[in-house]
Amino acid sequence: MDCTKWIIILLLAMVSIPAAFAVGMHHDSPIGYWKAIDDATGQPNRIVQIWKTEDQILMGKVVKIFSNTNSEKSKFCTACTGNKHNQPLVGMVVMSGLKMHKNQWKMGQILDTDNGKIYHCALKLTEKGNKLNVKGYLGLPWFGRSQTWERVDLMSG
Secondary structure, eight states, X not given: OOHHHHHHHHHHHHHHHXXXXXXXXXXXXXXXXXXEEOTTTOSEEEEEEEEEOTTSOEEEEEEEEOOSSOOGGXXXXXXXXGGGTTOBSTTOEEEEEEEEOSSSEEEEEEEETTTTEEEEEEEEEEGGGTXXXXXXXXXXXXXXXXXXXXXXXXXGO
């Protein structure tokens, strides 16, 4: 083979190898956008953006709500107390303080905007990072409620 053919092969390899890794890559971080599912209806009720602070702490805020009604009540946290009472859900920080510990994010808090209560929170990625187990609890983690959130790509639509 002459030099030109080797250069073409090398260039093709450089372009195709990263693309192949990207297709098979799994998400190993909860950072991103997540579709939360309503426990009662089984329908999506909001999209939460999770990000990491400079202190390596995870936070989450509502960036979109799905509402089957046009009720203004469904757009505001009427059950919340303090400075979040009657505030818009979109833009509201509902998750805070989560720290990585043994392949799981723990020791955080999550706000249930339906009842205004704040619970301890833990997160764990499942299904190659496409699902997120969100556990809210009082006291011990064994006594709580879990939801499975689905990763969404807001850039694709």
